[in-house]
Amino acid sequence: MSLQQRNVIKLILVERFGNVIADVGDIIFQNPSSLYTIVKSADIPLSKVKEALSVLIKYNLATFKLNTDAITAIYSLNVKNILLMLRFPKFINLIKAKFDESYEILVEEILLKGCLTASELIIKVTKRLQEQKNVNILLQELKDNFNSLITAKYVMRLSLQSLKVDELFLLPNIDLKEILAVLNGGNDTLPDAGVYWTINSDRFHQDLRDQLIVNSVTNKFDENMGELMRLLLQQMYVRTDPWVSSSNPIPILEVKEIVKKRNTHPQLVAFFEQYVAILEQDVTGIIRKVGEASGGSFQVEMKHIFTQLTWEAVEEIVNEKFDSKASRIFRLVKSRHYIEPEQIQNLVMIPAKEVKRILYMLLEENFLVVNELKRSATSLGPSKSFTLFHIRLTQVIRTMIELCFKTLYNIMMRRCHEKYLNKRLIDKKHRVDTITHGMRAQGISGDSVLDIEEMITPPENEILERIGKMMKKLSLTEIEIDDTMFLLEMYLMYE
Template identity: 30%
Template sequence: MTQVEARLSSLLLQEHFGEIVDRVGTFLIRTGSQPLRVIANDTGTSLDQVKKSLCVLIQHNLVTYQLHKRGFVEYTAQGDCYLRILRYPRYIYTAKTLYGDTGELIVEELLLNGKMTLSVTVKKVADRLTETIEDGKNVEYSDVLATFSQLADTHFVQRCPALPDSEETSGTEGRRPQAPTLVTSEKDMFTVPKLTLIGRGKRRRSEDDDEGASHSKRQKRDAGPETSQDDGIYWQINTERFHQHFRDQAIISAVSNKMDQTSSEIVRTMLRMSEITTSSDEAYTQPLSSNEIFRSLPPGYNISKQVLDQYLSLLADDPLEFVGRSGDSGGGMFVINLHKAVASLAVSNLESIVQERFGSRCARIFRLLLRKRHLEQKQVEDFAMIPAKEAKDMLYKMLSVNLVSLQEIPKTPDHAPSRTFYLYAVNPLPTARMLLQRCYQTVANLIERRQYETKENKRLLEKSQRIEAIIASMQATGAEDTQLQEIEEMITAPERQQLESLKRNVNKLDASEIQVDETIFILESYINSTKAKT
């Protein structure tokens, strides 16, 4: 992990888990696998705090452990998982888009807790949904269980290894950790156990109602749902499945922008048919016949089989090569070239970055070098139709920031400049790696800026929160409008303007983080797909 990635991981840990967990997690990132007592000594943290921090990190799949051959336990940081914390809001929003409020709360609870049993998840989500419903209805446990089953069937949630005992997990030296119970097959990872869930979500009661309630009623209200065959089976978010969904959505959007809505709907259907059967690192989807695609199109999409075949032919002949042919049986067999699509998306992002930073002429030269592979400066001037002086300046600008490379090919052994070819080229993979590090640095700067804005206005924020709490309590007791207005006037006009400015700035910073993360995801997917090829 690079220094930029370690810095971003530290900021994310500190923001979500606090300073002590950040100290332990950052130490493991920097030093690699370490035993418990080394972590405690080198971080200057008490043994008890280190144990608790490691429990938190293990619970959220950020740290793994294994028994060393000398008999002690070593803890290792999962660097990629640290950076995925940045993507948690996208996971939650995707679940809300696909499965509504229930799916959103299920994913949110699993992300907040790391690992949870099915019964506990259902109870918490049902309680939270019941509290948000204003008509007094209670959400049935069976409804939440049905949504959870849908998430498992589509592989957005999966089983995880059974949690070891807390004492062994906390790092007691000299003891062998309990071996996790690994899932034996991929099918078992997404199999929801049969549970008997009886009950509904409960609303929170006021303190007066709780004092007047009988002991038996309180026990019944606080009791969880009846379960069977649920002990020891924990569930977690399947981040790879979410990433596969993000990739598919990016491909669909690219096809829609390049061609039209009908083409994107055809590609969406092909991806949906292959989303479970194709793993995230495969180069191609499963071959699908034209007849299968036609039968799987949405019911409201009225296009004939002949029109579908024409669209498939256009997609297969398109220079982007997102869709390819793999046979002629069943009206023609078609696949989606996933690696090619991700590479095209990544190159498009590179071109966009060059254009935003250096202008449209530099982007023209950059696209020219991508297409022609190697060109001399004179050839760049001629093909791009740019004056020699401007082309030279633009090439040197991009060369200085490593967006293009310069290769020397001597005609003679003495490497004389007059007898040497100087060829400019663009290597997308190293360029993508460099820009990925820039994106990590950008996100870290955005987080630090947001923390600075919040710290500078801490007193004003606390005052605003206190006044909002007072107003809420007065509204609950039926206070008059004049009294509420007097409380609201405790915040002066300049302070209110400052609060609005702070809120606007923080919203911009949050939106920028999400947008940069979209670029990060495309570049990461391209780099990983290139590794898979090799």
């Protein structure tokens, strides 16, 4: 709940839903309030506010609860879900990588609509894909795919208070004949009306988390070790709840069997024991041996992994924000917990003056804190107190998250601004594109299409290209910043 967060949220809402909804969202972000208060403070007509609220609720971006007077409802914003929208591209990409295109479109449609019934979803996707495939086969395929998404818990029922936890992933009753009838123009009520489905962000996060861990391990060691880590995580879920800080023991023989059966990484098969030993002996302590039975069983130390990764990320941020000398000092303070400036000078091999400058710069930017310990009153010496430097990681991380929000806001703001500056040109390009597209659809080709296309002059084309590149860069950066935020959030969650 900060100013930066508020700015980012407002921009996300403006980009995706327009100004009215963003204004309403902003009001209930600051203060959960009743409809009357919203209308009063927003200066927007009642009907529009109602519409805005219903859209927000449909996308699960706002919730409401009964006021203490038991008559009015109090609306509040679902901040987490709004920020989640930045991660949607990643979710879609994840599904695409894991399954195939039809799954991807299913998930994409759910994300676009916020929530919808299974039949509605299947109808929508069928309409998009029916040109490529036979409708009957497609329907069956989509039904199966949707069911497997539910079984894998990527999709869940919209949670209502009356719903029990185990009912969240009950398979819906999908009648393909009825759906076919609707597709052909009938309007029967479908049997699963009223059962709405939405995505289960926790499940996606779990996958993103695993991906992050596997990638990190691959970076640090090699491909084979990454594969080992992936299989360890996969076997972890057999016995362990996905979000506990350290997993239940995993018998290593199980993993070995899988490695042998798959035989994708011959190196890993040949030196399986050695890889396990290296991973276990490494100072980073990713896995821990807990028992000798059946070739040894190991725990995956999730919390520990994220502490390690977060430390590294913060160190890297210090490295980039200041320089390698600063990150050296930062790491020294980390490893010694509390340390005096004189000791730092001796160990980091940097001139004393420079050390002092860096130390106080880090202090100013809140990466370090100073603890002053007073000597006892009896001792009389030139120095009456010790100055100890120290890092409070959680505090640093919260500062970093703020910085992420700030950066995100700046990037998004800049993108909006660039769009605004070149609005005329972009609109023109849009018009030309629609016209040429329409002409091609009508079967017109040749000179007349070229004439229309030439309405955009080469310099204009150049500018458009530049803007396109810029937008791409900005969007990519947004996703990258979200990566950092994801890592930091994971750390805070395990904390």
